[in-house]
Amino acid sequence: DVKVTQSSRYLVKRTGEKVFLECVQDMDHENMFWYRQDPGLGLRLIYFSYDVKMKEKGDIPEGYSVSREKKERFSLILESASTNQTSMYLCASSSQPSGSGANVLTFGAGSRLTVL
């Protein structure tokens, strides 16, 4: 069964702390994505990566950075967490080039982050 695994389901952090959210996929997918999901809003893309050591900004990259040192792992970093970063964070991966066919995303179960 193909999987995207997010290491932490629930995290509580203090304002100003550095936060790491880890995501690992076992499908040998080239493309990986980080989204945040907030009530009443559609998924918003934070960062994505089409290859190892490659990263591209999404719609809301401010306050976030990412790392992709290995094909299977894509990490989201909050350098200094703030209360407005309290959210559900979803990692996803896909295999096909973005313009090709359905290019279905496989999502992880999410990491719910609360910043106090």
Added chain:
Amino acid sequence: GQNIDQPTEMTATEGAIVQINCTYQTSGFNGLFWYQQHAGEAPTFLSYNVLDGLEEKGRFSSFLSRSKGYSYLLLKELQMKDSASYLCAVRDSNYQLIWGAGTKLIIKP
């Protein structure tokens, strides 16, 4: 700007049929997706439409009209396990996904 509209919440009865609508205004169109998300779980892929018409997959069907900027997801023979949020997403001219806020479907016995 780009916009995807879908109802916030719908209620239906077990065994019945429900239609969840999605209208979109995007810069270009390269396909429309429906995902299902149970509470506390990952979204999972349901359907993909790139041409006008109806795509049927078991109890679920998805329809697209590109000229009207409109899609719907049709769920037949509703089961309690269909209680979930249904997310509509459109891939725009830059091949980026634009997501609706999701429709929470409540199934009652």
